[in-house]
Amino acid sequence: MEGQPHAFQVYLRLRPPYHQSTPRKSHSEPFLTILPPVPTASDQDQDTESGTKTQVTIHPPSHHRSQKIETFSFTEVFEETCGQVEVFGRIVAPILDGVLKDGRDGMLATLGVTGSGKTHTILGNRQARGMTQMALDVLFRSLGDKISKLSESQIEQCNDAEAEIMNAEAFMTRVTSVIEPQQIPKPNAFPTKPSVDPYVVQCPGPASTKYAILMSIYEVYNDRIFDLLAPSNAARRKALLFKSTKTSGDRKVVTGLRKIMVTNLYDALQVLGVGQYQRSHGETGSNDKSSRSHCFITLELKKLKKSRLDGSTKIKESTFTIVDLAGSERARNAKTVGDRLAEGGHINKSLMFLGQCLELSTTQSLGHAPKVPYRQSKLTELLFTNSYNPAAEPQIAAIIVTADPAGDFNATSQMLKYSALAKSSVNPRPPTVMSGRSVSGSSLFSHFSVVSGSTEERPDSSLSALSVVSGGPRAMLSQDMMNMIVLLQRQVREADERAREAEKRAEEADARCLEIEMQVREEVTSDMERRIGLMERQMLFKLQDQAEKEEMHVDHKLDILKRTLMETNDENDRARDVEIEEYVRELEAENNSLRNEVQALKRKRANGESPLKERSLNRLKF
Numbered sequence: 001m002e003g004q005p006h007a008f009q010v011y012l013r014l015r016p017p018y019h020q021s022t023p024r025k026s027h028s029e030p031f032l033t034i035l036p037p038v039p040t041a042s043d044q045d046q047d048t049e050s051g052t053k054t055q056v057t058i059h060p061p062s063h064h065r066s067q068k069i070e071t072f073s074f075t076e077v078f079e080e081t082c083g084q085v086e087v088f089g090r091i092v093a094p095i096l097d098g099v100l101k102d103g104r105d106g107m108l109a110t111l112g113v114t115g116s117g118k119t120h121t122i123l124g125n126r127q128a129r130g131m132t133q134m135a136l137d138v139l140f141r142s143l144g145d146k147i148s149k150l151s152e153s154q155i156e157q158c159n160d161a162e163a164e165i166m167n168a169e170a171f172m173t174r175v176t177s178v179i180e181p182q183q184i185p186k187p188n189a190f191p192t193k194p195s196v197d198p199y200v201v202q203c204p205g206p207a208s209t210k211y212a213i214l215m216s217i218y219e220v221y222n223d224r225i226f227d228l229l230a231p232s233n234a235a236r237r238k239a240l241l242f243k244s245t246k247t248s249g250d251r252k253v254v255t256g257l258r259k260i261m262v263t264n265l266y267d268a269l270q271v272l273g274v275g276q277y278q279r280s281h282g283e284t285g286s287n288d289k290s291s292r293s294h295c296f297i298t299l300e301l302k303k304l305k306k307s308r309l310d311g312s313t314k315i316k317e318s319t320f321t322i323v324d325l326a327g328s329e330r331a332r333n334a335k336t337v338g339d340r341l342a343e344g345g346h347i348n349k350s351l352m353f354l355g356q357c358l359e360l361s362t363t364q365s366l367g368h369a370p371k372v373p374y375r376q377s378k379l380t381e382l383l384f385t386n387s388y389n390p391a392a393e394p395q396i397a398a399i400i401v402t403a404d405p406a407g408d409f410n411a412t413s414q415m416l417k418y419s420a421l422a423k424s425s426v427n428p429r430p431p432t433v434m435s436g437r438s439v440s441g442s443s444l445f446s447h448f449s450v451v452s453g454s455t456e457e458r459p460d461s462s463l464s465a466l467s468v469v470s471g472g473p474r475a476m477l478s479q480d481m482m483n484m485i486v487l488l489q490r491q492v493r494e495a496d497e498r499a500r501e502a503e504k505r506a507e508e509a510d511a512r513c514l515e516i517e518m519q520v521r522e523e524v525t526s527d528m529e530r531r532i533g534l535m536e537r538q539m540l541f542k543l544q545d546q547a548e549k550e551e552m553h554v555d556h557k558l559d560i561l562k563r564t565l566m567e568t569n570d571e572n573d574r575a576r577d578v579e580i581e582e583y584v585r586e587l588e589a590e591n592n593s594l595r596n597e598v599q600a601l602k603r604k605r606a607n608g609e610s611p612l613k614e615r616s617l618n619r620l621k622f
């Protein structure tokens with residue numbers, strides 16, 4: 001076996017065969033076998049076989065060009081029949097123990113080919129809770145009445161990542177104004193009771209020690225980080241920054257996250273439901289509901305310890321991060337096009353970098369490897385610096401590699417290669433000569449292929465065995481026979497040499513194919529981005545054009561309106577002027593007649609007549 005343990009605990013979980021009602025999208029015969037546990041000294045004493053299964057072998061399908069049988073070692077291998085509760089008890093419970101009791105950071109991630117059961121392990125289904133629901137259950141059961149909320153000043157004290165911290169009730173009110181409540185998975189969509197006695201961690205400390213729990217959920221989609229608890233229109237989603245802050249030093253943190261203060265399991269499951277609903281999913285040829293992003297569920301535990309001296313509160317923080325990685329996929333199997341293909345390209349690229357980091361972190365532990373290049377993608381940066389930093393003890397991290405023993409052989413073997421703690425391989429031995437007096441050329445050939453590698457041009461020592469099985473002493477072999485054997489040995493060596501060459505070339509071609517596949521994906525992605533950019537620009541021009549035309553149209557209409565108004569005003573003015581002139585003329589006429597009347601009266605008075613009397617008489621005449 002080559003290699004040394006990773007800094008991670010790496011578990012292998014095999015998924016059960018697809019049910020008839022949910023047939024597998026691509027069929028193959030099971031190629032993966034679990035090896036029996038390595039017997040311990042006590043097993044040997046008692047002649048029993050117990051212990052932990054840690055190894056699997058993979059046998060390539062008969063049509064595969066390489067028939068190499070490979071063996072992979074893991075911390076533990078979980079068989080197809082293993083349920084969620086058992087996996088939780090063996091892997092997650094010890095991590096939670098460390099987080100709760102010792103204040104350590106913990107991380108759990110699932111890694112595997114698409115459809116192998118990563119999301120099932122993390123989030124479960126209607127029949128069985130996932131690791132996340134069980135972890136939340138244990139957390140709330142263990143903390144009980146020690147759970148509290150953070151005060152405003154405590155929020156100030158521990159929030160260095162520009163987070164928006166809010167209560168679960170306020171959060172749900174806000175969310176249900178954006179998302180239809182019935183679309184959010186309900187907490188009771190999962191079994192409400194665990195199928196075994198709930199596991200509880202005894203948390204040390206006086207009764208005055210309280211704990212606050214902050215929950216955040218985000219995804220890495222196409223190498224960008226998005227908050228899943230801040231629902232918004234897909235087009236307006238704003239990527240979050242991953243940067244170092246005043247208090248984080250060199251370590252980067254995701255800033256601007258919405259963090260929900262949860263005080264009970266129901267609220268936490270509601271928040272989880274929102275994150276689940278918001279996560280990017282899509283149907284592919286390999287999985288009906290395939291995760292198209294890497295999802296991070298973070299539970300921040302704030303231990304609030306009151307000082308007996310001055311009554312101040314000290315906050316100690318530990319984080320448990322659960323990561324459901326998107327699955328690697330072959331575009332050919334996944335039958336993806338367009339957006340799905342571009343997503344697949346990003347997923348595979350980030351997983352390729354993760355694979356490199358995992359392999360290098362193994363060799364780094366031996367002290368002769370270059371630094372782990374985790375800065376190549378957001379995913380590796382988050383996993384290696386944020387969620388789990390192997391350099392910064394004390395942390396506990398486990399990866400559950402999920403695999404379908406009858407799934408895609410190439411993809412699964414690739415996944416096992418870079419995630420296993422150790423691996424070895426053997427070329428299979430062709431059938432050996434068993435018995436019989438006559439030894440045919442072909443059986444000789446196959447027999448000698450096993451011992452090829454000898455450079456000496458003479459029948460090797462295994463000939464003694466041959467002479468025995470063929471029934472006669474070695475001396476009885478004729479010179480011709482000996483020559484034929486030497487000739488055959490040489491031919492076998494040459495054939496072996498050629499096979500090795502061919503295998504090497506095939507491996508190189510494989511690597512090249514992978515490279516080309518990556519290049520094509522990248523080209524398709526950048527081509528699509530270019531096209532989208534072009535379409536956006538064209539659309540923008542069109543909109544600008546339209547806006548200008550509309551503006552001109554409105555201007556024109558305004559002009560017409562103005563003119564009409566002015567004309568109307570003019571006409572009105574003219575009519576009024578005529579009216580006034582007429583009125584003035586009337587008044588002037590009346591004025592003149594009055595003036596004439598006054599003159600006449602004056603004249604009569606001057607002549608000694610009584611104008612008033614005459615006027616009265618005139619009136620009487622009427």
Ligand SMILES: Nc1ncnc2c1ncn2[C@@H]1O[C@H](COP(=O)(O)OP(=O)(O)OP(=O)(O)O)[C@@H](O)[C@H]1O
Pocket residue numbers: 014015016112113114115116117118119120121125287289290291292325326327328402
């Ligand atoms: N251990 C298991 N027991 C029962 N059902 C399982 C198990 N593992 C997976 N499944 C079922 O198989 C289907 C695919 O699993 P899942 O969606 O978890 O795959 P995945 O690895 O997350 O895929 P992807 O990367 O495409 O998201 C689901 O219907 C799931 O319920």
